[in-house]
Amino acid sequence: MEKLSDQFDQDQLINEFKAVVADAEALIKATANSGDDKLSDLRARAEESLGIAKARIMDIQTEVLAKTKAAAKATDAYVHENPWRSIGFAASIGVVVGLLISRR
Template identity: 60%
Template structure:
């Protein structure tokens, strides 16, 4: 199996989906801040709000694209895994048994 599909994480162990979810929270907070300052006057504030709104719209579009790409890769990984298991059932059973044995040994050491 391809290791690229097995763990969609960066080196720190954070998954891409966790990053997307965290970023959605940041975007929601930024939108709330923009709404809260909607009644604030001044040319500088208006310009900053317009720039922030444009940046948020661009980032939201990029995040939607990234989320769609992640979904496509996840589905491809699931299909590849399904095909491998159907093509090599005994190897899959052996790998699962080996992984279970290792996990059992690690848990038993505690």
């Protein structure tokens, strides 16, 4: 099973990539009125690349969401199969957190 920190890293990467795509789209729109042929060609290639990148990031986001749902279902199944073990684990975590808070 994938580490939870890896998933947060993926989520953070997705959000940062979306910000870059939005900035690039704004730059393309800002240069839309320029009449230079080289700039128009570059703008067309950038728009195509952004379209591909947006499609890829949506695929990655869908994959991350599916993995998150699978992890939630596995956790739910484990808790239903082992309720007392789950309660003991949660109580142990609560004690540790309580001790850490009380030391401050």
